[in-house]
Amino acid sequence: MVKKRRIVQIGFIFFLLVVGFLNYYENQKLKQNFDRFLIKDSFFLGAMDKVFGALENRHEIMTxxxxxxxxxxxxxxxxxxxxxxxxxxxxxxxxxxxxxxxxxxxxxxxxxxxxxxxxxxxxxxxxxxxxxxxxxxxxxxxxxxxxxxxxxxxxxxxxxxxxxxxxxxxxxxxxxxxxxxxxxxxxxxxxxxxxxxxxxxxxxxxxxxxxxxxxxxxxxxxxxxxxxxxxxxxxxxVGVSNEKEACNACGICDKKCPHDAVPSGAAATSECDQCGICIDICPKKSLSYSKxxxxxxxxxxxxxxxxxxxxxxxASTVEAHHVRGLPHYAYAENYQETATIEENKTQGDMEIVFSYLRVFKSKNYMMAVYIKNKITDKPYEGTVNFLVFGRHESPDAAHSADVSDPMAHTFRAGWSYEEDGVYTVRISFVEEGKKYVEDFTLQAGNVGFNYLWIIIPFAVVFFLIGLILYKRNKEMKLGTKIRIRS
Amino acid sequence: MFLLNRRRFLNNIWQVLTITLISFFSSNKPSEAFNLFASKDKKFIVRPPAAIAENVFIKTCISCHLCGQACPNDCIKYIDDPFSPGLNDTPYIKPREKGCILCMKCTQVCPTGALRYVPNDEGDTIQKYVKMGIAVVDKNICKSYNKQSCGVCIRACPFADVAIIAETWERPVVINEKCVGCGLCEQACIHFPQAIRVKSVSVAHG
Structure with missing residues (x-):
């Protein structure tokens, strides 16, 4: 029974994998933008495309x-x-x-x-x-x-x-x-x-x-x-039950049961997950699934x-499948990079919107700053100073530029980086005699892994170990007391 | 002295249970007062189409990811923040990355009713069910309002001339009652930061 179960379990995981791959292929097939070339580049997806690509109702089968x-x-x-x-x-x-x-x-x-x-x-x-x-x-x-x-x-x-x-x-x-x-x-x-x-x-x-x-x-x-x-x-x-005639009450099944379901009784308790370990291990073959x-x-x-x-x-209805998109001259089709990273900060009455984009996977970044008065809704028109420095550099480093004469009230500056990492963009401007300075973060290239994900599991494990050691220590103390009394 | 023996302990538990059960059955609507985790982040999130009200949505959604897998446009994403338990793993749309193409697939697969069932993708049906937000034009940075002519957002809109009207020099004007907040205009905007963006209904009116 355990062998059969193992086949079902592994088959089920295989089923999940197949579902994942079919859906992945279908997602790639439906892509409208530049990542549609992924099917041609990948060997695996290309092979799948040769098998399934020409099917008439491909979408229904894949999904x-x-x-x-x-x-x-x-x-x-x-x-x-x-x-x-x-x-x-x-x-x-x-x-x-x-x-x-x-x-x-x-x-x-x-x-x-x-x-x-x-x-x-x-x-x-x-x-x-x-x-x-x-x-x-x-x-x-x-x-x-x-x-x-x-x-x-x-x-x-x-x-x-x-x-x-x-x-x-x-x-x-x-x-x-x-x-x-x-x-x-x-x-x-x-x-x-x-x-x-x-x-x-x-x-x-x-x-x-x-x-x-x-x-x-x-x-x-x-x-x-x-x-x-x-x-x-x-x-x-249906459950595991014991024919009392053959059973000699050896208790092997109770020991081996991973769920403490007591299969040696007339019927296993509701903890039983029908794994069949007890049926396999019984020397008298007295256990079986039965109604x-x-x-x-x-x-x-x-x-x-x-x-x-x-x-x-x-019998319920679901519509046929289709994909719609943007007009061909829209942003996502002509320019593959879209500025999606954005940070808003307010200082006093002024609201500062900072966004940036990486220019075609190069080492160049395009930064844009838009400043407006929150109350009057009027944009700021003057000079804005950009200052970029990494964690390893001092704020006095030379990457600084003054930008005036904005186009459509947006101040832009280009910048290229040497090292991957997190950089700070310091934006400063003067409005009505008051100086505003605001810091924004810019992630250039591969920033790295968040180590919190490793720390948390080990913190949980160490906490549990500490708890068990504390409990054991307490039990030992209690034990000594009882010994003294007796 | 406060003594907590077994009987008193069970008694206390019984009292707490009865109180919660009474509150559970007396009010059918979710109470705002207990909603500690959910109301923590009041930032506006664009939900998939035909989503129910936000405070009910975060309780109804079981984060099964079926909507994201049914989406042919790959525009439904999931909030990746395990430390805000109410919001984590719930679906959202970031219109600047990819707007919703209003195919209504996600509403047809949702098992919980967090996204209401929309039978088809005809214009009238969509107008009836869908209100993800309202697009708001920032006239300071919009190219058409600044001595240039662009009009990409009007072309991108599935309800062009109904939800967005082109004025002189292709200046976009959003009709708040008709805009469903799909965000295709925000995705298409050629200016960055985007001059048109989807905001909550209250922000757009106020």
Whole structure:
């Protein structure tokens, strides 16, 4: 059973990759601007273009599946994670009927098959098992690690607190920490944009914590989605059950179960994620998936409802696809660079707007300053001094220019840089006898990586280590006291 | 002395829960007073078309990124700021980089109702549902108001002669009631900093 499950898990990640690549190709194909040449330049996209490019209804095929595990679109039907639904209801305090129906599909699957999503589909389940293997390997090579036994009930508090904050503050933290959403979106973002966002660092933190503190810690006792699924799967139809005749109560399955689901009882508890480890390991083969008795009626009705919802939402209308754009003589087509970076600052009555653009990937920058009086709405007409200096230079450096005679009330100055980095642009002018000086930042070339993203995961890990050491120290002190008393 | 034994603790929790539940069911509208994180940043953000009111939008959106993936123009971006929890990962449009082409794809895939469902992309339907903002012309720096003639924004507008009217020397005049705030004019503006830009409805009227 574990082998089958592994195939499904890896296949599911492969499915996410394929969806990402197809959407990436389609996005590139639809580009109207200068980046449309990317297909010709790239070997992979070029090969895809030769296969799919001539298809008649290419767009419908390429974008048949879109989205991530938080919200997936298949054809005209959408599937939403139940955690998103319940979080949304508490945040908005209202019910949006289509979304409830979109979330019904995973809920009905959970009612039928229990927490199968956690064990069979969720990428975090696979990652958790990999982490457990790494942890086992480290322990086997005689390196001692922490051993934390968090209760399985902890995840209900994580879920409940998130819903509470959603209800009171209108904000919950589920989509910052919920791994399947983060992983699947990171895959998409890595393929389409070529970079990862904060989700990658959350996953990194979770992985380090799982390796250092305990195997399957996240899925067993922290994940809010897992909490919701195991709440729903209390009324599941199919589950692991034990035929008492063959069982000799050896207790191997209870020890090996990563979710403390006690499969040796008549039926496993709702914590069970149907992973099948216990079925494989049982020496007497007394464990199996089987239908639970009380739910005979449940089964047929839910399936019927599921089919009806699919039919209903495949019948709704979506328009044909087309792309419109700007007139051919507009800015984006003729001039590939558009000044998109802008900074507004106000000093007294004067509002200063500073923007800049890089001229065609060269080392030259074009800076523009527009100054106006906020109250009278009159532009400033006089002389403006530009002074540019980097972090490694003193403000008295020679890159200075006076600009007068503005065109359409905009003062412009060109500047070329030698080193990549963050530069300061100091703009000064005199209006009605008062001197105004204002600093703006200019990012030239590759500015670098924000090291906060590395510091945060390690800060969390060190905090947890400190907490555990403190607790252990306290327990030792208590132990000595008890010994003295006895 | 304040003693917190188990029974009293549970009692307190019960009280807090009942109060929150009562407030939850008594008011159907989200209360402004508790909205701490959301009201932190009052800067105007251009949302995708047919978005509901901003304070409800940030609560309704589940940041599933379906709108961005459905957008054929790649103009929907996501706020990348994990330290402002209400706003993080919600969709927005930066018109200067890429304006909205009003194809209404994103409204048709949104699972939450944060973007209202718009059945088609005809002019009347768009006028009925969409109000992302209003374009405001800065006459100080607009070329047509400064002894030159340009008129790119009028050509770029999908509602040309309805939402933007060309005066003498192709001077653009925005009709506030008809402008939907797609931002194609702001993207097309050949002057930098841009002389026409999308602003919130209150700013444009006041």
């Amino acid at each position: 048949f599946v879109q989205g991530d595990l938080w919200a997936l679109r298949v054809g005209k039907m959408r599937i939403v994670d139940p955690l998103a639904l319940i979080g949304n209801i508490t945040r908005t305090r209202s019910f949006y009927l289509p979304m409830i129906i979109f979330a019904m599909i995973p809920i009905i699957f959970t009612i039928i098959f229990g927490r199968f999503y956690c064990g069979w589909l969720c990428p975090m389940g696979l990652l958790g098992e990999v982490n457990a293997k790494i942890r086992e390997f480290i322990i086997n090579s005689n390196i001692s690690l922490f051993d934390v036994n968090l209760s399985t009930k902890a995840k209900y508090y994580v879920l409940g607190f998130g819903l509470f904050t959603g209800m009171v503050f209108g904000v919950h933290y589920f989509f910052v920490i919920y791994p399947p959403k983060l992983i699947s979106y990171e895959i998409y973002s890595l393929i389409t944009y070529g970079y990862v966002s904060y989700g990658f660092f959350t996953i990194l933190t979770i992985s380090i914590i799982e390796i250092l503190f305990g195997s399957r810690l996240w899925c067993r006792s922290i994940c809010p989605g897992g909490a919701l699924y195991s709440l729903i799967s209390k009324i599941r139809v 639970r008795n009380f739910a005979d009626i449940f089964n047929r009705k839910t399936l019927l409802f599921f089919i009806i919802t699919i039919l209903y939402f495949n």
